[in-house]
Amino acid sequence: MSSTKNRGSITLLVGPMFSGKTTELFRQANMYMLKGKKVALVRYAKDNRYSDNLASTHDKRTMKAISAIHLSEVFDKLMECEVVVIDEGQFFDDVTSVCDELANAGKIVVVSTLNGDFQRKPFDSVVPLFPLVDKIVKLNAVCMPCGNKAIYTFRTVLNSEVEVIGGSDMYKAVCRECYFKLKEEQSKAQLEKQRSQILHSIEAVSIMSMNSPLSCVESENIDPSLNVIRQMNDR
Template sequence: MFIEPSRKKEILHPRTGWIEVICGSMFSGKTEELIRRLNRAKIARLKVEIFKPALDKRYHEVDIVSHNETSIRSTPVQTASEILLLTGNCDVVGLDEAQFFDNSIVDICTNLADNGKRVIIAGLDMDFQGRPFGCMPNLMAIAEYVTKVHAICVLCGDVASHSYRLSPSQQQVLLGETDHYEARCRRCFNLGEKAKLI
């Protein structure tokens, strides 16, 4: 079998893939950072595929949209397994709101990275109770790079790493924006409703 000289190096030393996780609370700029990295990959003429959970329709049915209204086209998927079928020969895979995927996303991201793809993931590291959120701890553990971004506490102005829920709902997944959540520092998060009286 004849192999073009330009491809010999690629076959002998296949490109190394890796996983990057961007995590933090709501309103911390996770999606904005994800979009920035994906746009830079596009400028570098890399083939990019972007996915989000189909249940996330807060801003747009298809696009990933940050709180400051920066957006990028994506493919909504019902399950993590669809991602493997849709990545093809791309170089970079972007995932937003990864905490909404089940734990199979961990093996899927590992598979993609093992096959030479750069995988960039954004998601909430903690839920509204301040507990690790879904698959995110496992994704952070297997990632080569983890970036934790922070918001500003709406009550005191300190660094915020918690998403405080304003509604009484106790279900873990409750889609919403400033109508349901606000960013809080550890102290104001722990004080709960009392924090507003101080």
């Protein structure tokens, strides 16, 4: 009789937002439960848009889940199950080490994760997991502006933080062409906002100067702002 320990497996569900990753995660969890397996579903605790103890799809389908910020917090609970499914894997900084340890202990692990952030950059937590997985399932969404196949996630609000949790109020699934089109429109809108803010500041200073005449030195201090406006108008 072989003494080799039975190994588990890791399946990675990858795609942009709105590609059905959580829906597929639920499907696989239900499939294993129908087979009589004990299944644990883990959700990211900081994502409390829908519930503190339910994982949810964008169309509000839910499943009871274990909440955690780090997978190591609930590792003992996960070891009690035969199948572990993890939603939003990119948010767990220990996703690679924990998934590998679970699989090596004979657990079936299924993880859903974004294929990249809003800047099309990989998540540092997920990159080391790719060489360790048994299977990768690539999912696509529908491009919200044009209806073609979407492969990227575009953030519609101006925020440079990587972890900004939101839904359709903050993100769109987009194709390659629409991604760059929206980026250009967003840059122009941001530039226009900056121009408006500078004009407003100069107008406020001008009103103040009418009541309190500026010296020559003080007047020179306004010129750089005026130059910025001229440069913006030249673009």
